Amino acid sequence: MIIKTASLKTMFALGIGLLVLQGNSSAAPVPGGTLDPTTIPKYVTPLVIPPVMPKSTTQPGAPAADYNIAVRQFKQQILPTGYGASTVWSYGRAQDVLPANFTAPAPLANNISFNYPAFTVENTSGAPTSVRWINDLVDANGNYLPHLFAIDQTLHWANPPAKGCSDGTNHTDCRTMNPAPYTGPVPMVTHVHGSHVNAESDGYPEAWWLPAAQNIPAGYAKRGRLYDQYNRTNAVPGSAFFTYENNQPATTIWYHDHSLGITRSNVYAGPAGFWLIRGGANGDEFVDDGTTAAANDGRLPGPAPTANGGDPNFDPTFRATIREIPIVVQDRSFNLDGSLFYPANRAFFERLSLPGQPPQSGFTGILNIPYIPVSDISPIWNPEAFFNTMVVNGSTWPVFEVAPARYRFRLLDGSNSRTLNLALFQMNGLVQGPEVPFYQIGADQGFLPQVVKVQTGFATPLPGNGTTPVPVAAPNPQYALLMGPAERADVIVDFTGMADGTIIRMTNTAPDNPFGGFPDIPADPATSGQVMQFVVRAALTQPSDALTTPPQNLVLPAEGPLGAPVKVRQVTLNEEESTQLCVKVDAITGSVTTIFNTPGPTFAATCAAAGGMPMAPKAAKLGVFMTDPVTGVKTMSMPMMWADAITETPAVGDTETWEIYNFTVDGHPIHLHLVRFEVIDRQPFNVLTFATTGPAIPPKPTELGYKDTVIALPGMITRLKAKFDRAGLYVWHCHILEHEDNEMMRPYVVRFNLNMPDLNGDGKLTIADVLILLRQLGSKTPSKFAYDLNGDGKVDILDAVLLLKKVLAQPAPPII
Structure with missing residues (x-):
């Protein structure tokens, strides 16, 4: 079934069951805050050119990092002069002191590198960069700063309070039944988007940490379930030490927060910046002018800002x-x-207001429905x-x-x-x-x-x-x-x-x-x-x-292109509607009200008979196909939750083709961590039979280079090919951040190859490999999942036994 992500009000206005566009056909600004966008002067503020992030010259502790980069709260003049400055979060060099009245952007002569967007981190292909990322969202007194926006605790999110999980347990990184906005300290973990990097430094969503505030409430977890560091000797409070190998061709990538279930809100507050990789065999130095006989004599426009150059904004x-x-x-x-x-609130998405409250953004209708924990809709x-x-x-x-x-x-x-x-x-x-x-x-x-x-x-x-x-x-x-x-x-x-x-x-x-x-x-x-x-x-x-x-x-x-794939993997994109909340829309006011709120096997039919429709969307999800155990024929798309068993488990060194079936009417920008992939083609398919309905369509010319994010269009199979060459736990997800935060993200594991589980990379299978695996049995780090040799979703003694058998089965070395 294709489900369009449109407000219920819009769907009813154009006819129940139609796949419609959200928004009006007439030109008008989208609703927003209390500032009318048509009153803001345009083209009066000079473009800010992001300067280069300066390297650290002092260290907050050992080990030493190339950069100690903190995220802090400050003011920035985003709107033209004469309008109020905006409170934002962003990154900057940790040693730089922010005065109480600081407003960005500021001259480099002030020795303050905090700005939205953050300064650019310059890198050289093949040369590692180490960063100590510091969550410094605290006030002048060292107390934590609450979030700038309302945070929904009913999503599967970081959950620093470590209690109230929907399954009745108490821990971090879960979905809770608490409909109240979260007001505690903010979790952060930085991901360098597009980086070919070790799993410890990838910014796994459950590897977040809180600021080193003096008033963290009792019982709060200060770190996520899978917090880890590249250099685990780092003990600077409120930080993690990551290292990026930069062992990839010259490119434009970027860094931003990636905390579980809260990324949309954190990134909207500001913390993001460019991470540029230069040099290497595919760098600017090897651009050629095809009209001359000389080699590599092409010259691209430059220069860019440099670390030791002038000020690109105030000079x-x-x-x-x-x-x-x-x-x-x-x-x-x-x-x-x-x-x-x-x-x-959810009512804003429906272009409605809340019962008993003043209208928001001029919306006259009312969204009058129950939310979690009474229904299954997040508030x-x-x-x-x-x-x-x-x-x-x-x-x-x-x-x-x-x-x-x-x-x-x-x-x-x-x-x-x-x-x-x-x-x-x-x-x-x-x-x-x-x-x-x-x-x-x-x-x-x-x-x-x-x-x-x-x-x-x-x-x-x-x-x-x-x-x-x-x-x-x-x-x-x-x-x-x-x-x-x-x-x-x-x-x-x-x-x-x-x-x-x-x-x-x-x-x-x-x-x-x-x-x-x-x-x-x-x-x-x-x-x-x-x-x-x-x-x-x-x-x-x-x-x-x-x-x-x-x-x-x-x-x-x-x-050049990748080699032939060893596996074709089929995955799906889905959107989910309520399985208990049946609603109706008033044809005049657009108000949405409840018909009934009862789950059951006949919910959909009963709701339709009552003249209603399921409240939707409830969530966006990635998934897999269910197949007939006898014939192997695909029977249905099975949406998967973040916490479900991992289903994507390529082996180290394998090249795979992923076929992404989009069952929604949204285009989803799908991002795979770790890998650089080729877009192969897109092909239309029947969403009921799953059969292709037309020829494959080659990628656009602008998609022919290596990518890490691709728009998977609705009703299409989007095929991509990637080589998974690093062991560890990573994720793939939709980069519509609101989708990512509500289940449209899944972990995947690059496992050591069962045929040759050479864990220490010395080209042999020995007892040394077994000892490496045994040390992982008690580990709680993301990298441990790569050692699941038997594919049962766990790393335990069975994997060690399997590896030991392979070691013992090796032929004896020749006697000299």
Whole structure:
């Protein structure tokens, strides 16, 4: 069954049972806080260029880390000058002292590196980087800071109180039956998204920790169930020590919080930044100009900000030299005082208000239903969240003055739920003029095989010989530079030859609702349909601008394909409706009320007979197929919970193809931790019979490089291929953060290969391998799950016996 993530009010307005779009067909801002987005001036705040994160020069304790990075609370001027500053959280160098009146962004001369988004961490391919991540969400007195937003404890979440689990037990990392918002200390764990990294440093959702506050309530757990560190000698309170090998090609990745069941709220508060990897065999140094005989003589736009350079925001002379800039686009809503707005109740998602309370955002109808523990619907969680301003590098609708030259922008969709469809247009006053193309050179995990010229309706690979072929049509004429949440696009924009004062506007024509493919209704053109603006200034020209290579000449140092897969794994995407709460919608007011709230085997039929429908969505879930034990034929998609037994268990070194069947009408940006994958194709299928209904559709040219996140479109099988080359416990999930936080995330284990369980990597099976496994039996770290050799979901003496038998079965060494 395909279930559309739409409000019940909208579904009833357009006809029960129809698959509809959430939102109005007329142009209007999406609802939000008390600040009307149409009153906010656009293109008056200069774009903030993220500086480079400085390395630590002092240490809070042993062992020494390259970076000691803390997350703290502070104010930032996100809205234009004259509006209230917003309270945010973000990362910065831990040794930097925040004064009581601090408001970001601030000059680098102040020696304060806290900013939203966080400063960029620069890395070199093949050179490890160590970070001590510090949860420093405490006030000036050392007391913990509560969350900025309402936190739903009825989801499967970190649960620091360690009590009240829905199964009657008391522990962390569970779903509770407590409908009250959580007001305690905030858990954090940082994940470097796209990093090929050891499991201990991956930022596993149950590896969170609390700040070292002096008033942690009695009985609270200070760490998650699977807290771990790369260097376990670290004992600095409120921290974890991670090391990133950076053993992957040059690319644009990013870091953000990943705590279980609370990621949407933590990330919305601000903590995220770019993590750039440079150099290596596939680095910028190996870009070629295909029109010359010389090798590796291509030159990309640069420079980028550097650790020892000038201030890219408060030093105009230095700012004028910058030609490479990371840009994160996010949607946010605000209140009149400048504070960030995030929905505090489920009624907001339904575009309704709560009984007995003042209307919210002008909604006149009422959502009058019971929640957990009375029903099975969470009281605060919103299935998706869309906001009515566009925030770029921490400022609403900024402007950036550029030279008539080529620029390199590393774009990131950092939104919770919103997909972006970006394009550039010259503006003649208020009239949209000619389109300016993006030249995409890279995606999530490094360079594309060819530069792709992207314009609305077209995505044309360039041969790299100085010519531009006939434009290649995109799958739908609405396609521009499409990016789902967490996807990146490394692009060149060529402002060469443009007259002084030329204005270029970046627009967004993806919908103000969950993306399910085109055609769709574009975002509100007055608010979320505008992103930022560029103004050409000839005075900013630098002598080096003439040295960059035209994008149509570039030959990129992309990697070759993976080998053949050893396994094809089939997984599913699902959305769940209530199995006990039957509701009806008033055709005039849109109010949603309860018909009955009783579970049972005839619930669905009884609800339909009563003229109602199940309250939905209840959750979003990943799953697997159930099969007939005799014939092996697929019988149904089985949605799985976070806590269910692990079903994805590739062996170390295996290359697998994953076939992702999407049974919903949302496009889900699916992210696999650890691996870099190839998108193979997409193919339509029948959601009732599971049979394919058409030919496989190759990936778009912009998807031909290695990726770590892919939009799995509705009613389609999305196939990807990855090599799982590190043992350990990781996760895969939808990167719509509201989905991820309510069950659309599952652990997976890369197990040691049963055929050759060489645990110490010396190329032999010996007693030394058995001793390594025995030491894991009492471990509570994520890495232990890789030692489940017999695949029973446990690491115990049976695995050790199995390994010992294999060791003893080895042929005796020759006698010399």
